[in-house]
Amino acid sequence: MFVLLFGPPGSGKGTQASALAERLAIPHVATGDIFRKHLREGTALGKLARSYMDRGQLVPDLVTCDLVASRLGEADAAGGVLFDGFPRSVPQLYWLLGHLGATGRGLAHVVNLQVNEELILARITGRRTCTNCGATFHVDSAPPDSSGNCRRCGSPVVQRKDDTEAVVQDRLVAYAAQTFPCLEQLTERVPVHNVDGVGSIDSVRERIFAALAL
Numbered sequence: 165m166f167v168l169l170f171g172p173p174g175s176g177k178g179t180q181a182s183a184l185a186e187r188l189a190i191p192h193v194a195t196g197d198i199f200r201k202h203l204r205e206g207t208a209l210g211k212l213a214r215s216y217m218d219r220g221q222l223v224p225d226l227v228t229c230d231l232v233a234s235r236l237g238e239a240d241a242a243g244g245v246l247f248d249g250f251p252r253s254v255p256q257l258y259w260l261l262g263h264l265g266a267t268g269r270g271l272a273h274v275v276n277l278q279v280n281e282e283l284i285l286a287r288i289t290g291r292r293t294c295t296n297c298g299a300t301f302h303v304d305s306a307p308p309d310s311s312g313n314c315r316r317c318g319s320p321v322v323q324r325k326d327d328t329e330a331v332v333q334d335r336l337v338a339y340a341a342q343t344f345p346c347l348e349q350l351t352e353r354v355p356v357h358n359v360d361g362v363g364s365i366d367s368v369r370e371r372i373f374a375a376l377a378l
């Protein structure tokens with residue numbers, strides 16, 4: 165089953181994805197996480213991606229679709245994946261529909277997480293990310309451990325360069341101009357479940373599960 169978690173930056177896609185992927189028994193594929201892994205490892209792709217990510221812009225479609233194609237070629241992805249942060253542009257969406265359609269597959273569901281801009285800004289600028297395992301925390305609602313380190317692996321946590329207020333504004337502009345238009349295209353093709361993303365992690369998770377009748 166191929167499922168898409170959609171929504172603006174800070175809507176909670178990454179936070180909700182693990183539990184949903186686990187419940188659906190499919191891998192969680194987050195293009196942002198894959199780019200950040202390349203960044204940490206200093207690969208050529210990581211260096212290219214960084215120049216876009218640091219400015220809150222989208223990595224070019226061809227590069228991103230190639231990355232997703234190779235991830236979808238891995239054995240664990242054969243039966244479906246939960247996409248988080250992909251597609252992020254109409255060309256990426258058409259590429260994905262064509263790629264899946266070529267082998268008789270398609271998107272089963274879209275979960276569209278809805279949040280207001282004020283909350284997006286508070287969530288993103290307060291977000292802290294582990295430099296080692298990528299776990300995320302929030303300075304107010306889910307802080308790192310008492311020494312300021314990751315509760316999962318003990319490594320230092322930092323504010324992502326693209327989580328600063330200046331860059332968040334650019335990411336929101338990119339979302340409105342390039343990503344949001346995917347929703348109209350999706351609505352014509354796939355069941356889209358609009359889910360209120362405001363509230364505790366548990367309550368949003370329950371809403372998502374209910375929308376998908378899980």
Ligand code: AMP
Nearest residue numbers: 195196216217221222223228249250252
């Ligand atoms: P995220 O972790 O999903 O918020 O993504 C962080 C950054 O990675 C984005 O602001 C983009 O620069 C880049 N990125 C992630 N996914 C995509 C995508 N599907 N297309 C283009 N760029 C992406």
